[in-house]
Amino acid sequence: MALTGDIVIGTERLSGRAASFKAVDPATGDTLEPAFAFAGEAEVERACELAAEAFDAYRDTAPESRAAFLEAIAEEILALGDALVERACAESGLPRARIEGERGRTVGQLRLFAAVVRAGHWLDLRVDTALPDRKPLARSDLRQRHIPLGPVAVFGASNFPLAFSVAGGDTASALAAGCPVVVKGHPAHPGTGEMVGEAVRAAVARCGLPAGTFTLLLGANETGAALVRDPRIKAAGFTGSRGGGLALAALAAARPEPIPVYAEMSSINPVYLMPGALAARADALGKAFVGSLTMGAGQFCTNPGLVLALAGPELDAFVASATAALADYAPAAMLTPGIHGAYEAGRKALEGNGRVRRVAEGKVGEGVNRGRGALFVTEAADFLADASLAHEVFGASSLVVRCRDADEMVAVTRRLEGQLTVTLHLEPSDAALARRLMPVLEAKSGRILANGWPTGVEVSHAMVHGGPFPATSDGRSTSVGSLAIRRFLRPVCYQDLPAELLPAVLRDDALPGLPHMLDGAAKLPG
Amino acid sequence: MALTGDIVIGTERLSGRAASFKAVDPATGDTLEPAFAFAGEAEVERACELAAEAFDAYRDTAPESRAAFLEAIAEEILALGDALVERACAESGLPRARIEGERGRTVGQLRLFAAVVRAGHWLDLRVDTALPDRKPLARSDLRQRHIPLGPVAVFGASNFPLAFSVAGGDTASALAAGCPVVVKGHPAHPGTGEMVGEAVRAAVARCGLPAGTFTLLLGANETGAALVRDPRIKAAGFTGSRGGGLALAALAAARPEPIPVYAEMSSINPVYLMPGALAARADALGKAFVGSLTMGAGQFCTNPGLVLALAGPELDAFVASATAALADYAPAAMLTPGIHGAYEAGRKALEGNGRVRRVAEGKVGEGVNRGRGALFVTEAADFLADASLAHEVFGASSLVVRCRDADEMVAVTRRLEGQLTVTLHLEPSDAALARRLMPVLEAKSGRILANGWPTGVEVSHAMVHGGPFPATSDGRSTSVGSLAIRRFLRPVCYQDLPAELLPAVLRDDALPGLPHMLDGAAKLPG
Known part of the structure; x- marks a missing residue:
């Protein structure tokens, strides 16, 4: 594919914006074509609007559909072929073997989250059965599931142009949770970002999802600030410097409605x-x-x-x-x-x-x-x-x-x-x-x-890539591994709801097929 | 028991402090004896020091010991007998039947958390087995558990002098998680608070736990602010006004090391x-x-x-x-x-x-x-x-x-x-x-x-007493029900650790007796 440097939001392609920049090959100092357009506040506004519009349809996707979407992203990234590896090498100065390995990891974590979505533990389903004859008070039928927070802002990292960037761990876990994602791509690798962004957009289209499910924007710090301030954004994921992470956390805390920021910032290991x-x-x-x-x-x-x-x-x-x-x-x-x-x-x-x-x-x-x-x-x-x-x-x-x-x-x-x-x-x-x-x-x-070395982070179920402040802004979470999905979820309880209003996963006919807790006892399907 | 109004920190009893106040019976406007001393910054400092000292010993208690401690608190509260009910009625203006019911709920939630601690789901154990022959890279042995955050500050609510106060839901869930607790009692019911505080202290002594596991303080807003600012406090639970909750959240966010605040604040239902x-x-x-x-x-x-x-x-x-x-x-x-x-x-x-x-x-x-x-x-x-x-x-x-x-x-x-x-x-x-x-x-x-009414909150596994801002400061959590324990936990991963350094619950001999995830598959004991 030929890189365009365009801003693409939903079905609109915006070309020829004034403010634009080019990538640099850090190994040579050479400038790389083409020029990439910076999104301004209007584009942030529009991307967030589309993400909010997409939210209900996207979060309502059945687990199998959502898993298939994550797998489709992985396929589309692989389909970019060697052009992706070459551009990522040129933009990052990292060697081919590293980028190829990182691509494998990126694809692997999308597939891991597909498996996570299918297995259903993330829903954390809980049922307390009604006790109509309990004295002194009857107990209602109570059912709980976890639902996605809403549209998530993801800030790509410089140091992993694939695995912690446009379709990296934050994006994969937020999409797995059912959250539309607006990425602010890292300006160190805009071409890599555009290619991966197109891959995600192709998967969105292939799976018949709303276009607002995913948007990639490039921009200055103010663009990122506008994104975190937008009232439709309900959480943010960030990997980068301590200063950057703290600035985002401060913006998020100062909103009329504060939101969680998962910033992975600083560690000397x-x-x-x-x-x-x-x-x-x-x-x-x-x-x-x-x-x-x-x-x-x-x-x-x-x-x-x-x-x-x-x-x-x-x-x-x-x-x-x-x-x-x-x-x-x-x-x-x-x-x-x-x-x-x-x-x-x-x-x-x-x-x-x-x-x-x-x-x-x-x-x-x-x-x-x-x-x-x-x-x-x-x-x-x-x-x-x-x-x-x-x-x-x-x-x-x-x-x-x-x-x-x-x-x-x-x-x-x-x-x-x-x-x-x-x-x-x-x-x-x-x-x-x-x-x-x-x-x-x-x-x-x-x-x-x-008796090992900290570099090298396995993407698996038991991994924790997190830690107390200032390693991250929220030590209760991880940004790598399947537990990362929990960052973008919150619990909702349904009390005495008629079956036709209950979420499908909480209906009597669905529960035996999903892991859940019944009156405090864990139940596994099959 | 005779009320003293003393500040008790660890094994020290501080009497005759200058600043003191008396409770008021809101039904009559009458002042109730005795006078209660306000804690100042020195007492906050000392309570936090003891809580930090107690943390490692307390968090290391075996599940059965911690559960027994929670049950001992419930017993000691019941052992206070009618004197507790009478004092709570006098300080709150609430009728006897309500206070008796609330006592039952308070005791019930302590016992629920004892069961939660024993069942072990809160540990969220995960094991990814080593794959020494995997290509291109071997996989390490990875094991994950959740550990408590550290000492927790709990702010008692006015409207539930037992169930949301000194030994209420926040305290029960923090203690269940393995966190020492420093309570700032609500000044609306200091005598009720002292009685329940003594019950918790009696349980601490009976179970041979460090005295710093639990401290109750009374004080002005500055006392609460000092508590949330103390670097040894790692999370706070609050139920009260929107202004109060937002003030605590702002203090917590402005710390050199920010901490989570779970403030339940404002809802029109x-x-x-x-x-x-x-x-x-x-x-x-x-x-x-x-x-x-x-x-x-x-x-x-x-x-x-x-x-x-x-x-x-x-x-x-x-x-x-x-x-x-x-x-x-x-x-x-x-x-x-x-x-x-x-x-x-x-x-x-x-x-x-x-x-x-x-x-x-x-x-x-x-x-x-x-x-x-x-x-x-x-x-x-x-x-x-x-x-x-x-x-x-x-x-x-x-x-x-x-x-x-x-x-x-x-x-x-x-x-x-x-x-x-x-x-x-x-x-x-x-x-x-x-x-x-x-x-x-x-x-x-x-x-x-x-087809019910929102007043009346079941204490069970599927309950959510939480919600998006400003209902709470953190919609990812609940302050009622067994899921509340998760607020005070964070994950830690152990990679290739020799068995003698692994936490007991993650050793090969313990795992079959505990719910855990093995290479992504859920496993239940028995």
Whole structure:
């Protein structure tokens, strides 16, 4: 397909808008054709109007139809073929294998949500049977289901142009819940966005759904603000910077009708190198750590930006191994000039901070937008004395915090902000210290992993990609995995409703075929 | 037990504080002994410190121990005997039968949550098995459970001195989730609060739990603000006015680490009298409506403050019937002089509003703090033209909105704010209009009931006492029923953790005895 740069809302195609921009290949600095139009307030208004009009018809789709729609999106994305991969590579600077893998993940999560919609647990059906003879008061027939919140605004992320973008996890889970979606695409990959947006629109048309079920817009910050302020939008999903997420949350809270914002914002993903693990394999840990640190030019939300360990020769060995490995790291281009600039500023701030020492560097990059890898070391007391050392530096930079003893390691942990992940490298001999840390780690993070690396997030049922503030704006949720659907739902109770007014899923004939709770007891179909 | 008016925090009893106040019997205006001390910032600080210290031990209690604790609270409340009933009647002006019923409900919901804790659905356990041979990447062993958020602040409501107060639904669901609770008791019933608080403390001691598991404080608005601002508090539950709820939500959002606030605030609970129902039983509906309107002096969150119907002789018959019934209503005392004053102000505002007509009044009250019942009528066009007509008047006042036709009824419905409940009175002949209304009603409310009255909220599994803003600050939740536990939980994922570090409920030996999801398939014990 040829990219147009047009704004498409419903069945209208708006060409030749004044404000327009072009994508940049971050690996070369070259400008990529065509020009893309920015949506203004009128387009936001129209997209939200169509989404609101589409809501009742879309949320009324039977589970099988909605699942088929999600699968159709997956098919349409695959049907874009290699052109999608090429454009995504060009716009992101990410290598082909990564983009192909990410496409697989994106398609996989759409299919996972299709299965989720069919299985029906998300409806959370509950029935309390009438007790007409109960004394002193009869009990009514009470039935509960979860319904979608309404149209959802999704803000695409820069760092996963497919999996966290136009048809990424937020969109898939909101559509699965029955919510129309208006995406504000990330300007770092407008062509990728247009292609995926067309794929979703093709699936909407193929499935006979209202055109307002899905709209993709590009725009400035004001466009995003108008979207979150629109009274027809009932929730927002966002992956990006802390500043951006907090701004959206503030806008949402200031609305006449506040709405939930699920912003995934900031995490330094502490990695604990326990004494037994360091003693057993400091060298291997150092190498593997650098592999995780530099993956995707360090541009993962789960990038290991902090390492905690007890000071000593084993930690020195780890640092030496990491130093050697990092010295071999030839940096890839970062996603955008802006992200590269922010990385360099963050790295320079650390280099200028008297409380830290730079112990290792990667190679100087060849070409533009290369973020040179960096490893810093500090003492726990210094880390505790300077809150700025706990701020995320988005890119291939990490900070090793040397703790004098276990008490200090626990004390540092208690002072950490909320995190997406924490990682423990440990041996059986480390169990006592690990057990001491566990309650603190649980209170601080959404995922705790052992003897692995935080980069790489499985899309499955048990995954949590979330965590206490500021990792996310709402630690009660996840943005990856099947539980993500719950963010866009709310419960409604139906009391003594005649069968013809009950939702189909709550009628006596439907309940045996769906998981539900009957007078407090769980019932499964079949 | 003799009331002391002391502040009790952990094992410390603080007597003789300067700032103190006494309760008032709203039925007589008499002051009731003793004087109660207000907690200041130091006491809030200390209570939160103890709650934070108690958190890990309390959340680690086995399900059976936590359930036994909830049951012990119920026993200790019942052991207070008639003294509790008498004090609650004196402080609230509510009749004995109501308070006895409310005690039964309070005890019942503690026992319901004990059963919920034992059944284990709230843990939402999920396991994705490791796939070491998967290509291109192996899958880790992933296990998920829900854990409690941390210490919770609960604000007691005035209108249910037992069921929505010190050991009411918010406290029961937070304790069930594993969260220590700091209650700010409502100053309308400090003696009732002290007695119930002592009962909870006795249960804490009996069950060998840390004293910081539960603290009751009384105080001014600043005390509540200090509580919500305290960094150790991780969520808040509130039932009360829209102003109060919004103030708490704003404080919570402005914290360095924002926290969820579950505020149940404002609802006028529209009642739809459908043409068929009006034709069949206008007279009976009028009588029953007044029964619901005046129950508990109109001081229910679910009080029917709005009636919608098509104009015509059947609606006139309903109004005539309601007028006659209301004329017989001899008002009971309202809960506090302040609530009575606000009711009178709201009623006077309606009487002075040229868009409405007062069509009925109750009897003049004998004694202080009596809110005279009132029924007003307006036209749909007037209702739409004056937003103030949709504001809650807390007490036995309601407004009938006459719609010219079904379109106008739908249009009014679309303009309503979020509600706790909506009620349909209907006959089979009304099905078409009801079906047209249903999607709008679902979008506007947490509970839809047919041919009943919204006052009276069952405490069960399928109940929703919640609804879109401003009925609550978070329409994704309920404050009544077993689903309320979910408000105080968040998911954590454990990846490849050695068995000795996994939470007990997620170990291989425990899973078969608990409901869980295994690779996406639901599994039930037994």
